[in-house]
Amino acid sequence: MDSKITRNEVRHVALLARLELSQSEEELMTGQMNTILEYMGKLNELDTKEVEATTHAIELRNVFREDRVVPSLDRKDSLANAPGADGVNFVVPRVL
Amino acid sequence: MEFEPVIGLEIHAQLKTESKIFCGCSTKFGGSPNTHTCPICLGMPGVLPVLNRKVVEYTIRMALATHCTIAPVCRFARKNYFYPDLPKGYQISQYELPLATGGWMEIEGTNGASRRIRIHRIHMEEDAGKLIHDDYKPFSYVDLNRTGVPLIEIVSEPDIGSPEEAASYLRAIREVLRYLDICDGNMEEGSMRCDANISLRPAGTGGLGTKVELKNMNSFKNVQKGLEFEIRRQKVMIERAEPIVQETRLWDAGRNVTVSMRGKEEANDYRYFPDPDLAPVEVDQAWIGQVRSELPELPEAKRERFVTDYELPVYDAQVLTSSKALALYFEAGLKEFARPKLLSNWIMSELMRALNKSEREIEACPVSPRDLAELLRLLDSGIISGKIAKAVFDEMFSSGKSAQSIVDEKGLVQVSDQSEIESAVDQVMSENPKEVSEFKAGKDKLIGFFVGQVMRKTKGKANPQIVNDILKKKLNG
Numbered sequence: 001m002d003s004k005i006t007r008n009e010v011r012h013v014a015l016l017a018r019l020e021l022s023q024s025e026e027e028l029m030t031g032q033m034n035t036i037l038e039y040m041g042k043l044n045e046l047d048t049k050e051v052e053a054t055t056h057a058i059e060l061r062n063v064f065r066e067d068r069v070v071p072s073l074d075r076k077d078s079l080a081n082a083p084g085a086d087g088v089n090f091v092v093p094r095v096l
Numbered sequence: 097m098e099f100e101p102v103i104g105l106e107i108h109a110q111l112k113t114e115s116k117i118f119c120g121c122s123t124k125f126g127g128s129p130n131t132h133t134c135p136i137c138l139g140m141p142g143v144l145p146v147l148n149r150k151v152v153e154y155t156i157r158m159a160l161a162t163h164c165t166i167a168p169v170c171r172f173a174r175k176n177y178f179y180p181d182l183p184k185g186y187q188i189s190q191y192e193l194p195l196a197t198g199g200w201m202e203i204e205g206t207n208g209a210s211r212r213i214r215i216h217r218i219h220m221e222e223d224a225g226k227l228i229h230d231d232y233k234p235f236s237y238v239d240l241n242r243t244g245v246p247l248i249e250i251v252s253e254p255d256i257g258s259p260e261e262a263a264s265y266l267r268a269i270r271e272v273l274r275y276l277d278i279c280d281g282n283m284e285e286g287s288m289r290c291d292a293n294i295s296l297r298p299a300g301t302g303g304l305g306t307k308v309e310l311k312n313m314n315s316f317k318n319v320q321k322g323l324e325f326e327i328r329r330q331k332v333m334i335e336r337a338e339p340i341v342q343e344t345r346l347w348d349a350g351r352n353v354t355v356s357m358r359g360k361e362e363a364n365d366y367r368y369f370p371d372p373d374l375a376p377v378e379v380d381q382a383w384i385g386q387v388r389s390e391l392p393e394l395p396e397a398k399r400e401r402f403v404t405d406y407e408l409p410v411y412d413a414q415v416l417t418s419s420k421a422l423a424l425y426f427e428a429g430l431k432e433f434a435r436p437k438l439l440s441n442w443i444m445s446e447l448m449r450a451l452n453k454s455e456r457e458i459e460a461c462p463v464s465p466r467d468l469a470e471l472l473r474l475l476d477s478g479i480i481s482g483k484i485a486k487a488v489f490d491e492m493f494s495s496g497k498s499a500q501s502i503v504d505e506k507g508l509v510q511v512s513d514q515s516e517i518e519s520a521v522d523q524v525m526s527e528n529p530k531e532v533s534e535f536k537a538g539k540d541k542l543i544g545f546f547v548g549q550v551m552r553k554t555k556g557k558a559n560p561q562i563v564n565d566i567l568k569k570k571l572n573g
Contacts, residue, residue, distance in 0.1 A: 016365055018178050055171070055370035063375040067113050067150035070120030078133045078240075088129050089237035092180045094229060 005033045098299040099334065101327050102307075103256035103292055104216075107269055108247050109279040110223065110287040111154045117222050117246035118145030118188065118374075125285065129239035137244035139184030145373055147172075151246040152377060154278040155195050155220050156387045158248060161272050161394055162215050164199030166384055171376040172220075175366045180238050181225040189249075191368040194219035195377070202396060203268045206258050213265050214253040223247050248279075254293065254304070259323035263316050266290055271395050275420045283315050290319055295340075296330045305330075306340040310354060313347045322347035326354055398423055406436035415444050421458045425465050432469030435476065442472060446486060450493045462496045463489070471499035479503070481510050483556050512559040514566070517550070520558065521566050524549040535571055543567065 010030050014021050021029065072078075075088070084091035116123055119136035136143045159166050173191035196218040205211035225240040250269060256262050270281040270288060281288045290313055295305035310326055313319040326345070333340050345354040393401070395417045402413035417423045422443070429439050447468065451461060471492065475485040480503055488502050495502075503509060511517060524546060525532050535542040543564075550563050 012365070016176075016178075016367075056372060056375065060375040061169075061378045063146060064149035064152075065120070065146045067115050067148050068120060069115045069122045072121045072132050073134050073138075075128075075130050075133075078130050078138060084235075086237070089228070089239055090130070090180070092236050092238055094234045095180055095227065095236050 005030055005037060097335075099296040099327075099331055100257060100299045101259075101294055101296055101323070102254045102304060103258075103262050103294045103323060104254035105250075105252045105256065105262060105265060106291045106293075107250045107252075107266065108223075108289040108291075109158075109250065109269075109273050109281070111151055111246040111248060111278055112280060113148055113150045113154070113246055115148060116244035117148050117151050117220070118244055121241075121244065123245045125287075127241050129237075130241060132241040133243070137183075138240060145188065147374060147377065148246065151220055152195070152379070153387055154246075154276075155218060155248050156379065156384060157276045157278055157391060158250070158273065159196035159199065159218055160384070160388055160391060161276055162196075162199040162201055162218070162250075164196035164215060164218060166196050166379055167193060168380070169193070169376050169378050170195045170219075172371040172374045173368045174371050175368055177366060179224070180236060181227050181240075181243070183225070183240060183243060187222060187224065188371055188374070189221035189368075190219035193376075195379070201252075201265060201268055201272070203261065203264045205264075206260050211255075211261065213255045213261075216251040216253050218248055218250050221247050221249060254295075254307075259320040259327070262292065262323055263320045266316060266319060268395075271419065275392055275394055277392070286314065289314065292319065292323060294323060294326050294330075296327065296334060305334075306342050308340065308342065308354075309344045311344060311346050311357075312349075314349075318347055318349050321349075321352065322354060325352065329354065395420075395423075402436075406430070406440075408436055408440055412437070412440045412444065415448075416440060419458065425458055425461070428465035429469050432466055433472045433476075435472070438472060438476065439469070442468065442489075446489050450490070454493075462494075463492050467492060467498055474499055474503060478512065478559065479510055480508055481556065481558075481560060483551075484508050484510065487556075508557060510559050511554055511557045512562055514562065517554070517558050517562055517566055518570075520550050520553045521546075521563070521570055524553060525570065532571065543571075546571070 007026055007030050010021070010026055010033065014026075014029075079085035079087070079090065082090050110123075113123055115121060116132075116137055119134050121132045121134050121137055124132065136145055156166060158164075170190060170193045172188050174186040175189045175191070176186045178185055194217045197216065199215040199218070200212050201215060203211050203213055223242050223245040225238055225243040228237040228239065230236065252265065256265055270279075273279040273288070274281050279287060283289070292310040292313070293307045294310060295307040297303055297305050308326060308330070310322050313322045325347075330340055341356075344357045346357055348355050398417045399410075399413040402408045402416060403410055408416070415422075416426045426439065426443055429443070430436060433439055447461070447463065450463075451458060468489075471485060471489060474480045474488075475482060480488065484503075488499055488508065491497065491502050492499055528546075528549070531542050531545060535546075546567050547560065547563055550567065551558055551560070
């Protein structure tokens, strides 16, 4: 694998993930992501010429449910793990 | 230089299923916030979405109604972005393999001729939640009831040539959705939403200019106004030789302008990939055939049938099929009163005028098809006159009473009795000797005056034909 992750790509991904990285964190991440890619690159050593590309591990098609309503969660349970809630809504910092 | 706009629309339509697309939570509108949620639509780790079969069926319906090709195999993809209305951090949508591609929709073009707008694709996806912003505190509130409500996105080709055509296309799509009974098409409530891509090019050339995406137009009027504004704005930019930026702009209905969203959406990098949690969807010919056999009659076919079977003018057929409810109203009326053109005239004039005036839809019409048919039978058989019928109709519309009971109560039965009308004519003649001699001296126009006077005396109930006959006989005698 010669397609190395650059510092700029790390910044872009951080922006997409809404993360703010310090200079040293950017450096650390760049190194770590490249190590991960290198490791995954091992898979390229396999000869896959005869193997069809797939997105699913098993040949499953048309898994459906019927259009029937089942009971929802209690609202207090739905809100239970939220960092912010007022008993009715999730509460987040203002977005506009 | 003359410019022409090039417009494409992306329409999102909420499907009328009972439950959400990937879980069993209710899709009902207006539930108390966050009461229609479960681990799946909340995006809890480790849950598995399972596709609602009806969503596929409804999408096939729309694909068939718009002449699309249905893919034998399609699949779902994750569209990744962060926003508080999207609990999973991705929206399940379709990307490189949508359910349907390459269709078209017939619309009425600006010059009245019919135009074909090509449809690029139709795909299935899930809706996001709703955000409410606090006016006083630095908070936003998130209601996830809408999260996971099924949507189809209908993407047109850039074939639309004016804001009026855009509105006409949008109306045509809404009508088909309603005929198919898969979406209620209510733009104000958000069950149908529309974004537009628009660019300008020198008139008559084939190229494409830099396009701008327009969002937040939540009514037919706003779609048209937003596009009109954007055409003016881009024209000024081009004339000043300023570059048009490819960007997303929001329609601000309060100020009647479009506003750039620049900066907020710069990270337009969705990193789509196939959703491993959902199995691909295979639609075979048997399934397509079954859905096709269950399709209701669509506006186009209904129009043709109204013309051939009921011998209505094309214009009447167009008006009557402009909404499914109106077409049903007409056909229900026809069962009770089998004179299509007379019924059509009354629906298009009196009924629609009264509905417009009271700002009501046909669904909420206080006069039922059966009631209207009864009124027309009274008119048709000469029991009441045309003038009286109109007055009776207004009363039916405001009171909800039946035609017969209004006619009985007010004694509005048309007077066809010779002697009764004769005595009214005699009275009128003796009260107006001057006009009588003028008429006899050749002033024929005065016949209208006499008819009016007789009708007045009989409170509009005299049969006008008989009044005419008797007047002519007496005045000329």
